[in-house]
Amino acid sequence: MTGGETVLTLRAPLRRRLDATGVAWAALPGLDAEGIGSQEVWVEGEGRAVLGDVFEVHGAPAPRVRLVGDLTLVDGIGAGLSGGDLVVDGDAGRYLGRDMRGGVIEVRGNADSHAGAAQPGAKRGMTGGEIVIRGSAGPQVGAGLRRGMIVVERDTGEATGRGMLAGTILVFGSVGPDPGLWSKRGSIVAYGSLTPSAPYRYACTYRPPYLRVTLTYLKARHRVPVTPEQLAGHYRRYSGDLAELGAGEILAWIP
Amino acid sequence: MGSALRLFGDGFQGSKVIGGKRFWRIPVMEGEFLVEEKFGLQKGIGGGNFLILATSPDAALAAAEAGVEAIAPLQGVILPFPGGVVRSGSKVGSRRTKGMVASTNDAFCPTLRAVTTTALPETVNSVLEIVVDGLDARVVAQALRAGIDAACRDGIVGITAGNYGGKLGPHHFHLRQIMSPDGRAW
Numbered sequence: 213m214t215g216g217e218t219v220l221t222l223r224a225p226l227r228r229r230l231d232a233t234g235v236a237w238a239a240l241p242g243l244d245a246e247g248i249g250s251q252e253v254w255v256e257g258e259g260r261a262v263l264g265d266v267f268e269v270h271g272a273p274a275p276r277v278r279l280v281g282d283l284t285l286v287d288g289i290g291a292g293l294s295g296g297d298l299v300v301d302g303d304a305g306r307y308l309g310r311d312m313r314g315g316v317i318e319v320r321g322n323a324d325s326h327a328g329a330a331q332p333g334a335k336r337g338m339t340g341g342e343i344v345i346r347g348s349a350g351p352q353v354g355a356g357l358r359r360g361m362i363v364v365e366r367d368t369g370e371a372t373g374r375g376m377l378a379g380t381i382l383v384f385g386s387v388g389p390d391p392g393l394w395s396k397r398g399s400i401v402a403y404g405s406l407t408p409s410a411p412y413r414y415a416c417t418y419r420p421p422y423l424r425v426t427l428t429y430l431k432a433r434h435r436v437p438v439t440p441e442q443l444a445g446h447y448r449r450y451s452g453d454l455a456e457l458g459a460g461e462i463l464a465w466i467p
Numbered sequence: 468m469g470s471a472l473r474l475f476g477d478g479f480q481g482s483k484v485i486g487g488k489r490f491w492r493i494p495v496m497e498g499e500f501l502v503e504e505k506f507g508l509q510k511g512i513g514g515g516n517f518l519i520l521a522t523s524p525d526a527a528l529a530a531a532e533a534g535v536e537a538i539a540p541l542q543g544v545i546l547p548f549p550g551g552v553v554r555s556g557s558k559v560g561s562r563r564t565k566g567m568v569a570s571t572n573d574a575f576c577p578t579l580r581a582v583t584t585t586a587l588p589e590t591v592n593s594v595l596e597i598v599v600d601g602l603d604a605r606v607v608a609q610a611l612r613a614g615i616d617a618a619c620r621d622g623i624v625g626i627t628a629g630n631y632g633g634k635l636g637p638h639h640f641h642l643r644q645i646m647s648p649d650g651r652a653w
Contacts, residue, residue, distance in 0.1 A: 340484075359484065380483060397481065421501040422483050422492055429486045459481065 217299075218248065218271035220263065222281025229256040233288030233310060235263060240277050241296045245269040248277075284324060290317045293341060303347070307331065312338040312360065318434070322347035325369065330356030336377055338362075344434045351388065354381045357398060361426075363436055373400045376460060380426065384436075395453050395460040403442060403465045412452030412462055419446055420463060441467070469504040512638050513547075515599040515607040517628045518556065518575060519618050520591045526622025527593040528552070534597050537617035543606035544599050553596035559631045572629065591624050604638055608645050615646060 218240070231254040240248055249264025263269070267279070276297040283289065284303045291310040300308075303321035309328045319327075323345045329352050330337035337356035344363045345353075351369035354362045357379040367385035374390070376398035386404040393409050401423065408414075427443050430436040442465060450462040473480045473491040481492045482504070489504040519534070521527035535551035538544065556575060561567035573579045574586040575594045587594070597614055601607035615626050628642050629635075 361485075399483075416498075418498045420492075420499055422485070422490055422499075425490065425501070426483070426485050433486060 216274050217276040217278050218245070218269065218274045220248065220267035220269050220277065220279045222279075222283070222302075223266060223268055225282065226266070226285040228258065228285065229305070230254070230261075230266065230286045231256070231288055232263075232286050233291040233307065235288075235291070237277075237290050237298065238292055238294040238296075238313075238315075240298075241275050242273050244273055245271065282321075284322075287324075290315075290343075293317065304345075306350070308345075309338050309341070309343050312341045312343070314341040316341060316434075317343045319343070319345045319347070322366075323349045323353070325350035325352055326355060327353045328357055328360070328362045329354060330375075338379075342434070344430075344436065348385065354379065357381065363430060363434065365436065367404065373398060376400075382426070382430070392460055392462055393453060394456055396457040397459045399461050399463060401447075401463045401465070406462065406464050408450045408462050408464070409452065411455045412450040413454060415449040415451050415461075417446050417448050417466065419444070420449070423447070423463065468506060469502040472500075472502050509602070511600060511602050512604055512607050512636075513600040514635055515601065515611055515638075515640050516553075516596055517611055517615055517618075517626055517642065519595045519597070519623060520575075520587065520625040520627065521593050521595070522590055522622045522624060524593040526620075527595045530618040530620055530623050531595040531597060533620060534614035534618035537613045538597070538599065538610045541606070541610050541613060543603070544601040544610040546597065547600050548598055551597060553598055556594070556596040556629060558629075559635065586627070588624050596629070604640075607638075608640055611640055611642070612645050615642070 235251040249269045251263040253261050253263055255261050278299040278301055280301040282302050283300060284305055287305040288307045288310050289304050290298050290308060290312060293315045294313040295315040298317045300319045304319045304323045306324045307326045308323045309317050310331055327349050328338040328343050336358040338360045339358045340360045342361045346365050348366040349364045349368045352371045352374055353368050355374040358377045359379050362381045364383045368383050368388050370388040370390055372387050372391040373381050373395055374393050376395035378397045380399045382401045384403045387402045387406040390409050392400050424443055427438045431438045446466045447463040451458055452460055469491045476493040479494045483490050491502050493500040519527055519530045531552045556572040557569035558572045561570040573583045577592050580587055599607050599610045
């Protein structure tokens with residue numbers, strides 16, 4: 213055990229994509245090093261492998277699991293997570309937190325496309341929990357989000373929150389093109405540059421009281437660098453997607 | 468509570484889960500009302516108050532705002548009126564309309580000085596009230612003391628309180644006692 217956590221350290225830089233959606237992420241906190249090392253993954257072009265082939269595992273069962281290394285090529289980290297804390301000490305690949313139901317994933321670097329998003333053909337993305345990305349997120353972060361919160365401390369790619377059903381995405385950098393298209397409900401909150409998508413309509417400028425509660429929580433629980441100006445600030449509210457239910461919103465902070 | 472109040476939103480309400488707690492967002496004319504879906508209840512004390520007697524409406528408002536600012540950070544109390552300030556203080560019952568629970572506090576209305584039994588000194592031209600609700604008598608008294616201290620400024624002729632003939636409940640906050648040196652013992 214290393215400070216109450218289990219640590220998985222990448223043995224060598226990856227050269228092929230690795231699909232980790234088959235790992236029982238929700239069960240990892242209860243497993244010992246051998247149990248974690250025997251979890252199956254899929255290596256592109258090579259086939260079946262186990263986590264122990266790719267990572268050195270240190271520690272005993274602990275509520276917090278930390279992955280160390282450049283995991284840009286590892287897809288599906290935290291898939292199906294339902295509790296506990298999962299930390300990625302580096303970058304993460306595609307489909308971070310796919311089908312996540314609870315718990316917290318913290319990525320200390322960047323995340324590739326589809327963080328918290330629905331897998332292809334699925335009706336919904338993550339249904340609970342929180343994802344905090346300290347860097348930037350790729351396209352379609354939170355696409356199909358059903359419930360839960362995604363925080364991106366820097367920028368997001370195109371189609372942020374595409375087809376959201378509910379939940380909240382907060383972006384502290386710039387938001388890529390076409391945010392919130394086809395969303396039914398849910399909130400995209402932007403602290404950097406943002407161009408609202410065409411089927412969104414301006415409603416008003418106000419101070420949403422729930423954002424103050426949300427930001428206070430994020431600052432205390434996840435050490436998100438929220439400023440007093442953001443806490444007390446005014447936001448432009450856009451309602452949409454008006455081609456869908458129209459109960460979604462984009463909130464753009466006015467610096 | 469929140470799960471019942473949300474229905475006021477008439478289908479326009481929405482919810483958010485923050486830190487494991489569900490909140491309801493209800494659109495209202497002022498902007499948005501936020502309420503937790505579930506929260507605990509306990510008996511408290513409502514209606515602690517003081518009246519600010521001022522030479523002008525501007526002086527009354529400035530004093531009231533100073534009082535609100537002093538009370539707002541205190542724990543265990545709320546100011547139930549918008550902005551914490553009451554412009555239309557009331558008396559219990561009515562002189563004319565049977566069954567009416569409350570009506571204008573004519574004794575403290577400057578415009579009625581000549582036609583009713585007034586409680587206002589000659590130089591008073593505007594009165595505002597601050598109402599304090601709290602978890603117990605001690606925190607309400609402390610809030611009244613802090614608010615009165617802050618409200619005593621230029622243009623204020625006097626501070627008093629609505630006693631309502633002692634009919635408004637078992638708790639009585641005597642301002643002379645609260646503001647005395649021993650008042651800190653509350």
